[in-house]
Amino acid sequence: MTATTHTTATPTAGTSASSNRTARRVLWAAQILLAAFLLIGSAMPKFAGQKDAIETFNQIGWGQWLRYVTGAAEAAGAIGLLIPRLAGVAATALIGLMAGAALTQILVLEPAWAALPAAFAAVFALIARDRRAETRALLRTLKR
Incomplete structure (x- = not known):
């Protein structure tokens, strides 16, 4: 009987680095597209007083001031997504904004x-x- 040796392929550091770069590029593309949507497709209509935005915030019932606050949060988040140092903080804040939007859709709209x-x-x-x-790193800088 002959002994057979089984080898398993292990990913090399180059493969892992390559997949990390690809994932980072995909996320950058998503960040850019989401930032464009948030700024152009969502915040600007709120600031401009588009009829649909006014009607939506009338349905919510908290007044038009919320339309401006929401638009400002979306615009700030969109800008933050495009600045590497702020992208994580912006994304985290936008999770909260989106949770509020989802709850508003479920409960009111x-x-x-x-x-x-x-x-x-x-x-x-x-x-x-x-x-x-x-x-x-940003939080450490702010603590100093």
Whole structure:
């Protein structure tokens, strides 16, 4: 009987680094697209007083001041997503904003539309996780 040797392939450091770079590029693309949507497709209509935005915030019942606050939070988050040092913090804050949007859809507006902010929140969670080192460094800087 001859002895056979079983070898298992282990990923090399180069393969791991390559997949990390690819994942980071995919997240950057998502960050850019989400930032564009938040700024152009969501915040700007709120600031401009688009009819649909006004009607939506009338349905919510908290007044139009909330439309401006929401638009400002979306714009700030969009800008933060594009700055590497702030991207993790921005993504984390946007998770909260999206949770509020999903709850508002479920409780006040149209429950079926809650899936969109929930999906955005999931992507923001991936971004926040990927940018956690930058977020920790920023927090250490602020503690000093």
